[in-house]
Amino acid sequence: MRKQFIAGNWKMNLTLEEAGNLSRKLRDGLKVSDTVDIGVFPSFVYLDKVSDIFSESNVFVGAQNMSIEKCGAFTGEVSGPMLKDVGCTHVLIGHSERRTIYQETNSVINSKLKAALLTDLSPILCVGERQEERDADKTDEVVESQLSEGLLNITSEQVNRLTIAYEPVWAIGTGKTATPEQANEVHTFIRNTMRDKYDDNTAQRLRIQYGGSVNAENAEQLLSQSEIDGALVGGASLDSSTFLDIVSIAASI
Numbered sequence: 001m002r003k004q005f006i007a008g009n010w011k012m013n014l015t016l017e018e019a020g021n022l023s024r025k026l027r028d029g030l031k032v033s034d035t036v037d038i039g040v041f042p043s044f045v046y047l048d049k050v051s052d053i054f055s056e057s058n059v060f061v062g063a064q065n066m067s068i069e070k071c072g073a074f075t076g077e078v079s080g081p082m083l084k085d086v087g088c089t090h091v092l093i094g095h096s097e098r099r100t101i102y103q104e105t106n107s108v109i110n111s112k113l114k115a116a117l118l119t120d121l122s123p124i125l126c127v128g129e130r131q132e133e134r135d136a137d138k139t140d141e142v143v144e145s146q147l148s149e150g151l152l153n154i155t156s157e158q159v160n161r162l163t164i165a166y167e168p169v170w171a172i173g174t175g176k177t178a179t180p181e182q183a184n185e186v187h188t189f190i191r192n193t194m195r196d197k198y199d200d201n202t203a204q205r206l207r208i209q210y211g212g213s214v215n216a217e218n219a220e221q222l223l224s225q226s227e228i229d230g231a232l233v234g235g236a237s238l239d240s241s242t243f244l245d246i247v248s249i250a251a252s253i
């Protein structure tokens with residue numbers, strides 16, 4: 001039995017005050033639940049404050065990106081040890097906005113995953129195809145290379161700390177979601193690929209979240225699919241009651 005994992009990716013949104021308010025509303029509104037893992041991913045500059053607010057709760061706090069390097073002359077970058085220092089346990093790696101807007105390649109993503117794992121951070125590796133790749137029937141091929149190149153030289157023991165988020169690029173921030181069947185099909189493909197690359201036990205333990213326009217209306221259908229183990233929620237995670245609704249739906253599955 002894999003525990004559902006609901007994560008909120010706040011992206012480059014909110015003011016300091018709003019991030020604090022949202023965090024307090026989530027903390028106070030969450031019923032203690034052992035059946036769902038919950039995480040929030042604020043902007044770097046709010047991490048310290050947000051982890052303070054969640055310090056007595058079991059909500060994970062994570063960053064949206066990190067540097068490959070530990071420290072040094074890397075202007076504008078934030079390292080794994082710095083993230084640990086402000087209370088992060090998790091980090092998103094390879095989000096499609098990083099891949100497309102900031103040209104992160106599978107090889108950069110592989111180095112970031114290794115840096116995260118070396119720092120004892122638990123990464124969420126994001127994968128997913130663009131619309132034109134789906135139209136050209138290349139979804140499996142794209143996801144397969146994101147996995148094989150992204151996870152190069154990463155051991156099965158390290159994969160036990162990893163979550164994968166399947167986020168079809170065409171569904172992110174567009175209001176278009178993959179149908180539960182479409183999503184489950186790719187999740188199954190991911191699990192089978194991980195079984196081939198590692199072993200059955202590693203593949204069965206791996207949590208695979210779906211992301212892309214998840215909201216309180218579509219969450220139940222998506223989360224009840226056999227291979228979907230949670231959600232990476234963008235826009236809908238900025239509203240405390242919607243995010244709490246999604247968490248309750250996950251808890252009821």
Ligand code: PGA
Pocket residue numbers: 009167171172173174175211212213214232233234235236
């Ligand atoms: P969305 O974003 O829920 O706003 O589509 C998801 C994501 O980018 O992680």
